[in-house]
Structures are given as C-alpha cells and as structure tokens.
Amino acid sequence: MGTLYGVSVGPGDPQLMTLRAVRIIEECSVIAVPRTGGENSLALSIAKQMVDITSKSVIYLDFPMASDMDILDRAHSVTAKQLCTELQSSDVAFLTLGDISIYSTFSYIADRVRTEGFNVEICAGVTSFTAATATLAEPLCLGSEELHIIPYNSSSIENSLDLSGTKVIMKTGRHTQELISLLHRKGLAEHTKAVVNCGFSDERLYTSIDDIPEAPGYFTLFIITDMESRNEA
Secondary structure (H helix, E strand, C coil): CCCEEEEECEEECCCHCHHHHHHHHHCCCCCEEEEEEECCHHHHHHHHHCCCCCCCCCEEEEECCCCCCHHHHHHHHHHHHHHHHHHHHEEEEEECCCCCCCCCCHHHHHHHHHCCCCCEEEEECHHHHHHHHHEEECCCCCCHHHHCECCCCCCCHHHHCCCCCEEEECCCCCHHHHHHHHHHCCHHHHHHHEEEECCCCCCEECCCCCHHHCCCCCEEEEEEEEEEHHHHH
C-alpha cells in the first residue's frame, strides 16, 4: 500500500520549493493535481520547473466552484476514493500551492484517506505571506508582536482588524476594493502594503493600497503592520 504525500510547492517561484518537496515528487510515480473548473494547475507548473515528470502518471482532481458544504463534502469523498484506488499500488504526491496547512482542501481529503487505512505524510512549504514579506524586505513581526492570519470572508473581519500586531489578509478575491475601503475607514490604509501574484513572473508590489487596480487578481494578500505597538517596543 502506498503513502499519500501532501506536497507544498511554495507560492510561485520554483526556487522556493523545498528539497524534500522535490525529492518526494521525484520518488512518487503518481502526481495528483487539484483544479477547479478545468483550469491549468499553477502547482503543477511550478513543480515541472524543478522535476522531470514526463514518466509519471498525472491525475487531475476536479473540485466544484461552490461554497455549499454538502457539495464540497461529496466532492472530497469522491476525490478520496480516487486517491485510494491509486494508493493500492503507488505512492501519490498531492500538489498544493504555498504551504499545505494553510487553507488547503488537502486536509479534508487526507482525513478520509487515513480512515481507509492509508498512511499520509505532510511536506511543509513556504507560505505566500512569508514570501511576500521577503519581497517587501520587511519583518512580518518582531519581539512579542502578535501575528494574525485572517481570511477576508471571515464573519468577524472588522473586529479582526482591531487586533494588535501584524494582520495578514488573505482570500480577498473580488472583494479587494471592499477591503481597501474598510482599511481606510479603520485608519489602517497607511500601514498596509499588498503583494499580487507573489513569486510569479507578474508579481506586483504595492506600498500604497490606493495604487491597487480594480481587480488585481485572486492571489492578492494584504499585510497590515501595527506601527504604534512596534514603535513602542
């Protein structure tokens, strides 16, 4: 029986893949690639720049564009069964952007695969927000500062912005302009920077959020620094 490896490939730049990620992909005969709406896989395109996969079997795992938990639950079960079939005879590397522990569908599927008696291992990776702060050449947090990772679709987003320390806002999607308005209203705009498509060839860095275009793209994240607490430290 094979092992299912959850492999983090980093935020975009293939040079940010870990040595362990490269080794696992090299050793697995099956590569599992999640995708939505039949789109090309960014995770696969990153991995292919570091590993020759021409002799490997690549299976695409199609997930619905839905927020309904019943629909997603059924999709996760179908995907887990598909992977278990492969695991009967092969190790499988399941590719994910960034770090697989951060808002990844893999966790839901891994639980089902474990229930079927298969081994699951996780390969950590570089996150989009740590790569973004490297691009900005600034610390993410210092001393005893708190760090908060917040999805924009959180029901408590306004309260979360009042937390002390550094705030990283992810998953803004088509709501980017709403977030920008909210940051202005909260008096946080001047302490916020943003990175779009971090690690990719079209990466863009914004030190002023007022320069961000209307629809910057799905891979946009905001980093809000609590300068008041940092200056007091």
